[in-house]
Amino acid sequence: MGAFLDKPKTEKHTAHGDGNGLRYGLSSMQGWRVEMEDAHTAAVGLPHGLTDWSFFAVYDGHAGSRVANYCSGHLLEHILSGGAEFSSGSGSVDGVKDGIRLGFLNIDEYMRSFSDLRQGLDRSGSTAVCVLLSPTHLYFINCGDSRAVLSRETKVGFSTQDHKPCNPREKERIQNAGGSVMIQRVNGSLAVSRALGDYDYKCVDGKGPTEQLVSPEPEVYVLERAAEGDEFVVLACDGIWDVMSNEELCEFVRSRLLVCDDLEKVCNSVVDTCLHKGSRDNMSVVLVSLPGAPKISEEALKKEEELDKYLETRVEELLGNCGEAGVPDLVSVLRSIASENIPNLPPGGGLASKRSVIEAVYNKLNPHREEEGSAGELEDPW
Numbered sequence: 001m002g003a004f005l006d007k008p009k010t011e012k013h014t015a016h017g018d019g020n021g022l023r024y025g026l027s028s029m030q031g032w033r034v035e036m037e038d039a040h041t042a043a044v045g046l047p048h049g050l051t052d053w054s055f056f057a058v059y060d061g062h063a064g065s066r067v068a069n070y071c072s073g074h075l076l077e078h079i080l081s082g083g084a085e086f087s088s089g090s091g092s093v094d095g096v097k098d099g100i101r102l103g104f105l106n107i108d109e110y111m112r113s114f115s116d117l118r119q120g121l122d123r124s125g126s127t128a129v130c131v132l133l134s135p136t137h138l139y140f141i142n143c144g145d146s147r148a149v150l151s152r153e154t155k156v157g158f159s160t161q162d163h164k165p166c167n168p169r170e171k172e173r174i175q176n177a178g179g180s181v182m183i184q185r186v187n188g189s190l191a192v193s194r195a196l197g198d199y200d201y202k203c204v205d206g207k208g209p210t211e212q213l214v215s216p217e218p219e220v221y222v223l224e225r226a227a228e229g230d231e232f233v234v235l236a237c238d239g240i241w242d243v244m245s246n247e248e249l250c251e252f253v254r255s256r257l258l259v260c261d262d263l264e265k266v267c268n269s270v271v272d273t274c275l276h277k278g279s280r281d282n283m284s285v286v287l288v289s290l291p292g293a294p295k296i297s298e299e300a301l302k303k304e305e306e307l308d309k310y311l312e313t314r315v316e317e318l319l320g321n322c323g324e325a326g327v328p329d330l331v332s333v334l335r336s337i338a339s340e341n342i343p344n345l346p347p348g349g350g351l352a353s354k355r356s357v358i359e360a361v362y363n364k365l366n367p368h369r370e371e372e373g374s375a376g377e378l379e380d381p382w
Contacts, residue, residue, distance in 0.1 A: 015042065025265075026286040041059075056288055057286075062195075063123045081106075128144060146237045147162060149250060152231060163194035167193065173215065186214060194218075227292070242279050247348070269349070276353070333358065338351050
């Protein structure tokens, strides 16, 4: 279940790129966890002649980062070597799906041979959520409880389904393998029912790899691309989904794209907002912007500027009217503003997405305050 730090590590790893008619950005943060166990993959233009294909993935490791890190560097090559369908770049949809499935099973079997994993010195595992983009199709790939969503025509057009032990289909497999589901966990311990690695849960004699307590088999969903309707894809670990719904995250990302065309900054906003909303986990998000994505809006920029100015003014007023009571601490300021009916807050993000604006003004006006720590470690004011 993981241990926590006294205060979150808020440094971010970011990256961006473009090609094949898309742009992408990503951001990850260790947050409150003792170790960073997330990893990711971003590849525009693939080997084997698939120059007009792209691949993105987020891996959420648990009990260590070994499996997640290995998958980030090697899952794609296992998928591409999972069948002859990829060699020509013109394979059938069903053939590509079979290659993806075989790639997952192959990498899981391959990692089992690593000495530390085989000997039980490392018991790590990892979820994997991916999107493989061909010129005509979107292949959503999920193994575990990280999640991918597609924003299509201003709403959630698709979402992968989490693999949780209490899902009837997953529970049936677990019980057939001699296991149980307690406190919504496999044998009362593991919170996901499908994952790569986790070999302690994959040693039931007489059962194949997809029949074990924990299965490495991904679910693959295929959608035809809609050139104008497809806006963006978001891949994220459960550190994001713990505090934002599919609809909230899509609304928030769309609102940010109307005021910012830097996808790294948009991803940073997602991570920061989720930290301020109370996420205690590692956080990773990959944003893939498609041709139909929202463009910068002058009206949205004006509303954003007015909102920031209003929040700055409110902080100045609260600190200027404190009188004999003394300067209120940051949490008190945040709570006071949170109790107000503030128009034009970013949908899905709310005031949590503007905490950095409030804190910056507070620090500027109160430079000699006692150190209260970073924004994420304060008592939740919402």
